[in-house]
Amino acid sequence: MEAIVKNVERTTELLAVSQTETVQRWDKQTLDRAFQWTQYCQHVYTRFHANPTVRDILEKQLQVTNESLRTTFHGYTDITFSDLSQCQHLLLVGLLNNAAVPSSVVKLLFDTITVGGKYKDATGHCIELIEVKSACKVLSAIYLKRSTSFPGPDADVLGMTLMEMLDILLSPAAGGSKVGLAGKLLDNLLQTCGENENFSGVVAAALLSRKNNKTAAATTKMASEGVSFHFILDWLQQHHSLLHNMCSTLPIGLLMDLHQQSVRFRVTYGDMLKQWGSQLEYDVGEGEWVQMDTTDGVSFKTLSDHYRSLLGACPSTKEDVERELTELKVADGDFDVRGLSVWGDLLSEIGQL
Amino acid sequence: MSLRMVSGLSIGYGSVDGWMDALPNVLSCVLLCVLCSAESRSLLLQSLWSLYSEEPHNAVERKANQWIRNVLCQLATEEEDSATHMLVKHMGLPPKEYNVKVLRKLVWLLVEEVGESCSGLADPNQRCSCDSVLAASVACVPLVTCPETAPLIGALLQRPVTCDKAALSQDFLDAVSSAYSRKCVSLEAQAVVSLWCHNLASLEGAVMSLLDSVLSNPACIPHNLENTITHSLLPKACSQHGSIFLIVNDIFRSMLVQVEGNQTLLSLIHTFTICFLRELAALQPQECVSLKAFFPHTPQSLLAPLLTHPSEMAQEAWPEHLAWITASLQRLTEEEEEGNRGQCGVFEAWFLLVQCADWLEVANQLLVSARPQDCGPLLWLLTFYHHPTNRGHQRTQQLVCTGWLDAKGYCCQLPRYTECTKHYGHLPNIRLKPLPFCPQNSLNLLGMDYTRC
Numbered sequence: 194m195e196a197i198v199k200n201v202e203r204t205t206e207l208l209a210v211s212q213t214e215t216v217q218r219w220d221k222q223t224l225d226r227a228f229q230w231t232q233y234c235q236h237v238y239t240r241f242h243a244n245p246t247v248r249d250i251l252e253k254q255l256q257v258t259n260e261s262l263r264t265t266f267h268g269y270t271d272i273t274f275s276d277l278s279q280c281q282h283l284l285l286v287g288l289l290n291n292a293a294v295p296s297s298v299v300k301l302l303f304d305t306i307t308v309g310g311k312y313k314d315a316t317g318h319c320i321e322l323i324e325v326k327s328a329c330k331v332l333s334a335i336y337l338k339r340s341t342s343f344p345g346p347d348a349d350v351l352g353m354t355l356m357e358m359l360d361i362l363l364s365p366a367a368g369g370s371k372v373g374l375a376g377k378l379l380d381n382l383l384q385t386c387g388e389n390e391n392f393s394g395v396v397a398a399a400l401l402s403r404k405n406n407k408t409a410a411a412t413t414k415m416a417s418e419g420v421s422f423h424f425i426l427d428w429l430q431q432h433h434s435l436l437h438n439m440c441s442t443l444p445i446g447l448l449m450d451l452h453q454q455s456v457r458f459r460v461t462y463g464d465m466l467k468q469w470g471s472q473l474e475y476d477v478g479e480g481e482w483v484q485m486d487t488t489d490g491v492s493f494k495t496l497s498d499h500y501r502s503l504l505g506a507c508p509s510t511k512e513d514v515e516r517e518l519t520e521l522k523v524a525d526g527d528f529d530v531r532g533l534s535v536w537g538d539l540l541s542e543i544g545q546l
Numbered sequence: 547m548s549l550r551m552v553s554g555l556s557i558g559y560g561s562v563d564g565w566m567d568a569l570p571n572v573l574s575c576v577l578l579c580v581l582c583s584a585e586s587r588s589l590l591l592q593s594l595w596s597l598y599s600e601e602p603h604n605a606v607e608r609k610a611n612q613w614i615r616n617v618l619c620q621l622a623t624e625e626e627d628s629a630t631h632m633l634v635k636h637m638g639l640p641p642k643e644y645n646v647k648v649l650r651k652l653v654w655l656l657v658e659e660v661g662e663s664c665s666g667l668a669d670p671n672q673r674c675s676c677d678s679v680l681a682a683s684v685a686c687v688p689l690v691t692c693p694e695t696a697p698l699i700g701a702l703l704q705r706p707v708t709c710d711k712a713a714l715s716q717d718f719l720d721a722v723s724s725a726y727s728r729k730c731v732s733l734e735a736q737a738v739v740s741l742w743c744h745n746l747a748s749l750e751g752a753v754m755s756l757l758d759s760v761l762s763n764p765a766c767i768p769h770n771l772e773n774t775i776t777h778s779l780l781p782k783a784c785s786q787h788g789s790i791f792l793i794v795n796d797i798f799r800s801m802l803v804q805v806e807g808n809q810t811l812l813s814l815i816h817t818f819t820i821c822f823l824r825e826l827a828a829l830q831p832q833e834c835v836s837l838k839a840f841f842p843h844t845p846q847s848l849l850a851p852l853l854t855h856p857s858e859m860a861q862e863a864w865p866e867h868l869a870w871i872t873a874s875l876q877r878l879t880e881e882e883e884e885g886n887r888g889q890c891g892v893f894e895a896w897f898l899l900v901q902c903a904d905w906l907e908v909a910n911q912l913l914v915s916a917r918p919q920d921c922g923p924l925l926w927l928l929t930f931y932h933h934p935t936n937r938g939h940q941r942t943q944q945l946v947c948t949g950w951l952d953a954k955g956y957c958c959q960l961p962r963y964t965e966c967t968k969h970y971g972h973l974p975n976i977r978l979k980p981l982p983f984c985p986q987n988s989l990n991l992l993g994m995d996y997t998r999c
Contacts, residue, residue, distance in 0.1 A: 235640055242638055278638035282623070289619035292612065296598060303618065305588050319622040320587065325645045327582035328692050332652045335678070335685045336659070346651040347630055350644060354637050385636050391629045 194247070197237060198254050204230045204280065205258050209266050211284055214293040221316075224298055228315040231280035238277040243361045243371065248274055285318070344398035344447070348391070352398025355382075359399075359421035372424075379428050383435060393439040400425060400451055400458070426457050434489070440465050441491050445502045452506060463517070469496050470521075470539065475532045482535055493535075497542045504543060515540070581621070583688030584730075594618070649694050656682060657701040676709050683718035690718075690725045693732070700737035703744065714744060723748030727755060739783040742790060749790060752780060753797045757814070764810045771817050781818065785825035788839050794818075799897060807932070812900050819901035823853075843894045848874055852902040864908050865920065871905065872923040875930060896934040906931055 207227055210216070219227075241247040252274045259271040276283065288294050288302075302319040333346070344352060358378065362371040386392045400422060429436045440448060440462065451458045472490040473482040482493035491499075500518070504511045518540045525534035532538070580586045598614050599607040625631040625641065634644045660679055683702050689695045699722060702714060723745055725731040726738065733741070742749040756778045760771065775781060784791035798815050805811055826840075841849055851871050856864060875895055882892045899905070909924045916924060 238638060275636070275638060279635060279640055282641050286619070286623050289615065289622060292615060296595075296600065299615070299618065300595065302622070303591055305584070319618070322622050322642055322645070323581055323587065324584070324692055325642070325649050325694065327578060328689050328695060329645060329649045329652060330578055331582050331685050331689060332649070332656060332695075332698075335682050336652060336656060346648050346655060347627075349651055350647045351630075351633055351637060351639075354639055354647075358637065382633065382636055385632050386629050391633060395633065 194250070198251065200230070201234055201237060201251060201277070202254060202258050204234045205255065205272050206262065207231075208272065208280070208283055208287060209262050209269055212287045212291050213266065216288065216291060216294045216298070219295065219298050221298075221301055224301060225314040225316075227284060228281060228318070231284045234277045234280040238274070238280075242274075242278070243358075243374070245371075245374065251277075289319075344394045344401070348394035348398045349402070351395045352400075353402045355395060355399045356402045356421055359424060363420045363424055375424060376428060379425070383432065393435065393442055396425060396429070396435070397439060397443055397447055397451065401447070401454070422455065423457060426455075426461060430461065436461070436465065437489060440499075441495070445499060448499075449502055449506050452503070452510075466496065466499055467521075470535050473535050475535075477532065480532070482538065493538075493542075497539055500539055501543045577621075584691045586688070646694065653695055653698045656698050660698070660701045660705055679705060680713055680715060683715040687715065687717050687721045690721045691730045696732055699731065700734055703733070703737045703740040719745040719748070723751065727751050735779050735782060738779050739786055739790075742783055743787060746793070749783075749793060750797065752778060753794055756780060757797075757801060757811075760814050761805075761808070761810055768813070768817065771813065772821065775814070775818050775821050781821035781825045784822050785829050791822065791840050792842070795897075799893075802897070802900075812903065815900050816903040820904075841898065844898045845874075845878065845891055845895055848895055848898060852898050852905065855902075856904050856908050865912055865916075868905065868909055868912065868927065869923050872927045875899070876926065879930070892934065896930070899931060903931070 207230055211227065237251075241251065255272055255274060259269075263269045263271070272283075285302075289299070301316050304317050305320055336346075359375055362375040362378070382395075383392060429439070448462065452462060469491050472485050473493055473496070474485050475481075476483045484490040484492060500514060503514045518536045521536035522534050522540060525536060528534065528537065531541075580590050594614050594617065598611055602608040602611055631641070634641060639647075660682060679702065682698070686695060686699060686702065690699060702718070703722070707713070719741070722731065722733075722741055726733060726741065726748065742752065756775065760774060780790075780794060784794055798811075798818075801811060802815075837849060837853060838846070841853075848871065851867065851874075854867075859867065878892050878895050906928065909927050913921060913924045913928075
């Protein structure tokens, strides 16, 4: 443990040094070693990010190191524990932005690697980055179904990563104290990107990742499979606006997938729809159902689209939906006149194909 | 391209300052095309580095250096979508790993998409997805050397051609072929076979490359030769597609004509045929394969006897079998000399003999223990192998001058036999010198009179 703490401290110092003039003396060996140390730190992060005890120790050490480095290096940016996962990237950015780095070192980073050379040393590191990024751009341009298929590959990767992280945090072996960490993780993520589409897509991808990853699920413990899924749904219920955002902005087809996959989601989704329905008011002048509060609802048309898709999902769902809407209509007085019950109007709307 | 672009820009903008300021806009337009291909990437970097001054003498050079460093930093570390970048960071995913995973996921999605064939839709108005295949192949041209895209390249190559629109771009095929010959792309065996089916030039390239590597290394031992041939994947391709086998043999034939008497080439052809037959047997173990399709030009009477491997029959039957083969070949050569048949018959027969050279080994073996009266056909066969055209009338010459036949064509006594084996003992060492023309060179003498010995 001490060794790890020491190594992390050294690497933090290394990162600070890499942004100063000392790098003038760097050569291939120094560069390779620096990259290996950052790789090590990334590994430390992966190993211990779910372990609060170790994480605390390392965070405390980092605070101390940051203090001393702040006094030594002008313009120093603090390194936190979560920064350790980006260690290599930070080193790279620091080096490329540092004019004192010898051109021979920079040339190494942009050297073309021969086939078979892997991520072991720093040579060609930047070329690999460029190759991968440009390949991604080209291929996403030709991915036909990009617009119709959701989530896209980027949301998909993030969703799967999120699910994996939650699995680790919530697995029975980890113990109950991790639930707090898991909640904190999701809160952090939400805070970071606000309630924009990105995060909704990622959450949806995370929920769907079980369906797509059947082989992996078969080999891992069944216990955690449902746990992370339910955890996310629980958390979503507490963050109502995100849930609303998800249900209103994501393609309906995606919601149908989730609907088919999980009973729990069916309930959540169904409640959401009912809530939207109850927020609609009939405008006699226009002869339309309009939203009372435009920020937190959907239009009548959107709502009927959702219900229509539900009808098409599967026969049992069709029956349930019709029954539910009928019950609600009856509760409103069971009139067949337009404008008196949103549920009655919905029923007649979706009844017409 | 990039060098010209950069120097052209500097002329166009009048000063280094001018175009450096304007460059970001220009760059973003061309950058994607330039960056995704390995070749143009390295050209761009070369251009940038050539503009870099190791020892800047003035402010302009210093500024240029700084700008180049900025560009490089931007190329490597810029993240377009900052929202996604923040998410990536907060999930503790290193950006490089994230990008690689996204690329892999994209490749996987595209492989699935490519795999959907249109299977001849009944409704002509329904749009089949095959035109996306052409677009995908065009887009993949600069990406052939990227290791992560290899599954997509393989999927595109192996996609069954179900309709007109499902064609692959020629540029794509050329790029893959070139990358494969330079060993810059790792494709699975079936993808390579598909590549050869799509693109004749790449098949020819592969055959020539095999010939080159074998002929330039004549000391190659048989085991290595077999390995080299198997690794080339050509026997596998030949067993799956008869047309490939025919093309490969055509190339071999023209090599034989050009490089007469090259023993390495003869061994290569023989070993190749063995590998091919093995692959064929593995492919269709139950079926009775009609080999006629693979050897269309060979005289049919010789096909079965020569293609039967010596190990498939009892040793006692070998002499008779060989005698039969020799007799057939002799008949063929006689007919050719009398002008009844075209040259092709003899050449094809000889080519098949080269391909099935195991029988020569058998002939060698039998020669050691044969009775004098039985040696004639065996010797004839061996001579025919080495001198199919008999231009210098070697066949009779050798037999006369080594003493098997005296000047009148009568068979001589046994002691000369040892001298004969010196000549014919090991196939690789045999290089018979053409001898002066002998008046009595009747083949009939050879065929009929050995029994007189």
